[in-house]
Structures are given as C-alpha cells and as structure tokens.
Amino acid sequence: RDSIKAKFMRKGEDVVNMNYRALEVGMNYVRENIKKVDGYTFPPPREPKDVVIMEGNQAVAKGAVVAGCRFFAAYPITPATTVGNYIVEDLIKAGGWLYQAEDEIAAMAMVVGAAHAGVKAMTATSGPGMCLKTEMFTYAGMTETPVVVVDVQRVGPATGMPTKHEQGDLHHAVYAGHGDYPKAVLAPTNVEENFYLTIEAFNLAEKYQMPVFLLTDASLSLRAEAFPTPDVTKIKLESRWVYNPEEDPEGRYIRNGRFLRFALFTEDGITPMGIPGDPNAIHAITGLEHQENSDPRNRPDIRTLQMEKRMRKLEKLLREDAERFYEFDAPFEKADIGVITWGLTASVTKEAIERLRSRGVKVNALYMKLLWPVRKDLVEDFAKRCERVAMPETNWSGQLADILKQETHIRPVTFNIYRGEPMIPSEVEGFIDYLLENPEITEGRLTAADVFGKERVYGLI
Known part of the structure; x- marks a missing residue:
C-alpha cells in the first residue's frame, strides 16, 4: 500500500483509493479461486551465518x-x-x-x-x-x-x-x-x-x-x-614511527640543533617522521635530493647514500612481510604444469585447477598478491617443482610475466586475453590442456586464437 500511495498520490486521493481497491480485488480472487495443487514447498531456512x-x-x-x-x-x-x-x-x-x-x-x-x-x-x-x-x-x-x-x-x-x-x-x-x-x-x-x-x-x-x-x-x-x-x-594495525625526544635520550636524531629526518645510520633505512608544528622535529620537505637534516644537496656521496637508505626498506619488507602474500596451492612434488597468476584471474584459475585435478592432471598453482617487490626465492622454488610454468593474464603483454622474467630465471608460457572481460575457468582449463597436448612449448606467448583457433579469437565468451 505504501508503494501504491507513493506512486499515485500526486494524481489525487481518488486515484490512490481506486488502486487500493484493485489490489484488494486481486488478492481476494487469489484466495478464493486459486488452490495449491502441486507438491512443491519452500525449504526451511538455513542456519544463519555470520557473514x-x-x-x-x-x-x-x-x-x-x-x-x-x-x-x-x-x-x-x-x-x-x-x-x-x-x-x-x-x-x-x-x-x-x-x-x-x-x-x-x-x-x-x-x-x-x-x-x-x-x-x-x-x-x-x-x-x-x-x-x-x-x-x-x-x-x-x-x-x-x-x-x-x-x-x-x-x-x-x-x-x-x-x-x-x-x-x-x-x-x-x-x-x-x-x-x-x-x-x-x-x-x-x-x-x-x-x-x-x-x-x-x-x-x-x-x-x-x-x-x-x-x-x-x-x-x-x-x-x-x-x-x-x-x-x-x-586486526593488526601499523602506524608510522613519529619522532619523540623522550625515546631519543642520546639525541641520535638531533645534530647541531637540527632534526635528522633522513638519518643514514639506521640498518633498515626507516627513520622517524616529524609532524609539522613539532619544535623537536623541524625539517624541510622538498622533492630535491637532501642530506640527513633535509637540506637540499646534490653531492654524489649524499645522493648515493640517501638512495641506498631509501631502497634498504624493500630489503626489510622482503625479509619480514612478503611471504604471507604468496598463496601456494602446490600438492605435487613435480607437477606437469605450474600456474602463476594474480588479481581476479586468480579466482577464475582456482576453479580451472579443480577441474584439471579432477581429471588427473598434476597442476600446482601460485597466486601472487604482492606483485612488487618480488620474493625471487619463493617464486623460483615453486617453479622448480613444475615441468613448465603457465601464466594467464588479462592484458596484452603478460605484465606479471614480464616482471618475473626480469627478476627471476623463470621463462613462462603466457596466455593473454584482452577483450575487456575477465577470463572464464574453461579458458584457463583449455590453455593448460593445450600445453599438455603440445609439450614442445616451453616458453612464449599464446592468445585465444592460438589455443582455440582463429575463429575463436575472442576466446570462449
């Protein structure tokens, strides 16, 4: 009734009441004339889930x-x-x-x-x-x-x-x-x-x-x-390291009265930040290369040391935080095919992997969620357990494959779809089947036309 009123109220109360009466007539007709004769019933509600x-x-x-x-x-x-x-x-x-x-x-x-x-x-x-x-x-x-x-x-x-x-x-x-x-x-x-x-x-x-x-x-x-x-x-949350003079009793981050925002002596390259307005952490912010106290400098030694300071952070990230972003599904000590992929294509690939294994295909999978920097050892250890590495991606060039070829010794076979739609599981499954049927293909780039024929240049959609 609320929907009827909202729909017809601007046409006047008489029109609203007429539609109310029409609704009542229809409901009464169903009650009096239509009897349930089939055996179908709604199932009982499922146990509620906390989702x-x-x-x-x-x-x-x-x-x-x-x-x-x-x-x-x-x-x-x-x-x-x-x-x-x-x-x-x-x-x-x-x-x-x-x-x-x-x-x-x-x-x-x-x-x-x-x-x-x-x-x-x-x-x-x-x-x-x-x-x-x-x-x-x-x-x-x-x-x-x-x-x-x-x-x-x-x-x-x-x-x-x-x-x-x-x-x-x-x-x-x-x-x-x-x-x-x-x-x-x-x-x-x-x-x-x-x-x-x-x-x-x-x-x-x-x-x-x-x-x-x-x-x-x-x-x-x-x-x-x-x-x-x-x-x-x-859920664990991280917050930035903010300079606090009480935590620096020796004054390591103060030199000649200046705050060393970009100090060079930390092993991991991470140094405390200063919040604007804090008299204990006054520093400049500029896009220019700088020395430890933030003053711009263009000396070769300072440039070299500051660049190394910044990039040391990635070394720490790879040691401490990278491994949890690599999802391995690799039950076979020596798989016929190892699939590496990322993003939404990984979700699609998971269904394809299930189908392939149900047919007896030995296929391992690695779903990468940290795409940069790359833990080379984890990727290469995975590849060593696979006869060949296959990489489906929805882009022209195989961009993650390019990065892994740059960063590791892996030389994969890529499968590239670029029609503006996600892959579907049967396409990934067909790609792996094609590799199994063509053992001479050990690296390179394949498209839908290569795998399914030129008449299926767009894939199986």
Missing part, C-alpha cells in the same frame, strides 16, 4: 576506515568513483575528512599533504588518473611519505573502455615515475581480499614510509560476495 555481503569497492572503503584512514582525496573516475561514495559516511563518523579535488593531480597532492600532516591518507583512481598522479608518486617516494593509492583498473590506453575489465596497469604501478624509489604493489583476488589487503596496504605504507598501490579492477569493483564478518579487534 557480510559487500561489493569490491565497498570492501576497499571499509578496509581503509578500519586501517585508520582519516583523509580521502576524491576525484570521480569510472570505475573507482564508488570507493569515495562508500567511504564518506564511515570516514566522517570516524572523525575523518573527504575532499573532492579539482583534478587528479590535486587529489594526489592532497593525499601527500595530509600524510605529511600526520594522518593516514588514501585516494582511488583508474588508469588515466594514474597517469596524471605519477609525478606525485615520485614526490611521495623521495620524501618517504606513507600514502595508499587504489587503482581500479580498466581497459586502456587513453580513455579505453571505462567500464570494462583489464589487468593492464601493473607496469605503470611498478615503474611509475622517473628515477627509482621504494614502493609496494598489492593485488586482491576477491572481494574479501579487497577488504584485508587495503588494511595491509596501509600497514606497509606506514611501516616503510612509502607509496603502496592496491590494484583491483572494474569487474572486481562491482562483484558482490559474502565472506565471514571481520573481527576488527583481531
């Missing part, structure tokens, strides 16, 4: 707030816009702030500024926005600023296909910007991991004082899944 149902972008937003994000710089771009839509109410309730910037560059600059001011800060964008933000990525790297950038990937280049799926931004995230600087790149495989890896992104950014990129994609952004309700009391 939440979220979309991918919603899970990113929730994870950010749980991680302690208190500033989000927004600029609308498909398919990342809804991260801001989802986060805003929770952010305000938590005492945070969302600001819609005038453009992508300003949004990234605001994130860097908020992080300098002492709060956990994030932005979300897609491929074109990544291009515009790149200069500020390098600025965050040079100034050792903890920031989180969510890239909800879509088809490129240029405007591309804004609402379609692709895994085409990995090279950009890993190699974005001029010069070298420490960064980490994470990629969830499902909606639940969107939540937890967003928290991990903040933890890595805060611990290592560097940019961290989280790569999701258009399909994953809209995908809804149920997963166990997170127990936020058990």
